[in-house]
Amino acid sequence: MLFLVALAGCGKPVAGGAAPSPAAPNAAAVPSASTVPVPAAPGTECRAAPRATLDAAKASLAQAYAKQFQIGVAINGSVYEQRDPGAAALVAAQFNRVTPENELKWQSLEKQPGVLDFSEADACVAYAEQHGMEIHGHTLVWHHQVPKWVFQNDAGEPATREQLLQRLDQHMAALAKHYGNRLKYWDVVNEAFNDDGSLRDTPWRKIIGDDYLDQVFLLASKHFPEAKLVYNDFNLEKPAKRDAVVKLVRGFQARGVRIDGIGSQSHFQLEVPTLQAIDDALSAFAGAGMEVLISELDVDVLPPAYKNQGADLSLNAELSAQLNPYAECLPGDVAARAAQRWADIFAVFSRHAEHLHSVTLWGVSDRYSWLNNWPVKGRTNYALLFDRELRPKQAWQRVLEAAAR
């Protein structure tokens, strides 16, 4: 205890944002030295938190779920360029498919018109292939991470429908030529709907028109005849949005436009969405004849900065101590709630294993989670199954144990 108190009092900022001091104006809000939770390592679970007792070197998520669905992970250069060899080894051992986190987005491939740079995407694909992992292409059409020039003509004015469709045709042709059929799945369109089920007013829609989803999927089926074509979005547990996606699928089917799967991003929080809503969405997509993919799973444990936060990349709230309460470490009770949440979510997934192709986590360790920087830059989140030191969390063990049930 003495040791804990000594550590806690060593002058590091606490969750309240200031070192404990009797003179501090917000002293009442600052935990006293003896109640400051002590991390085992910064940004990991506090010492008193429950830990995994199984050894991650001896048990693998991919193996545990092999009979149900594949287990994927989004990776960045820390993994495929081996900048973090421990993370690279963990990915190879625990997962059997990967999604390049940013490397296949238009902005990463073609910042300037006609200047294609596949170097990072190639390194990512090579890493996956060396480890026999399935590769999920993310993403062909999105309104984020696309250079402005894509939507403009040479004079900097808005492109015409024909120009934009031709540009997309060329973009897909370049990808198809470069990768052949090495990428088995493609997110063809990402995030086309608002939460109320209306079509999002993106530059793609504005320029091409309301039939743009048909046009984009038709182009994708021309260029990627052997890949599975996926529509991907977040908040698909909201009935209005879920039903809009089912309607899209039914419309495609009626008009002979190929679509093979629905990717549910699944950026979840501790309480939201409900397990029932997750279950209902999976049933709805399977009922429409779709393969279902959980495409970007994580569990945000921090206070939401926005009501109905979703996963809209354009949100950006200011950092505050209130929004970043576990800057030092994650208290045991929150870690236990997160572990239970992960187990519950996987129990729902298991019930849908027949139609569920894969469950992909949006990052290997808390260190690399996008939720440290969205929708607030610089927070300490604990949204994944391995901690910042790459140690398995209790949540990892609960997910493993849920597979056996």
Ligand code: XIL
């Ligand atoms: C995120 C990446 O994880 C970040 O590294 C990047 O800065 C922004 O994009 N929905 C998506 C993903 O479909 O592409 C986003 O990925 C997270 C939300």
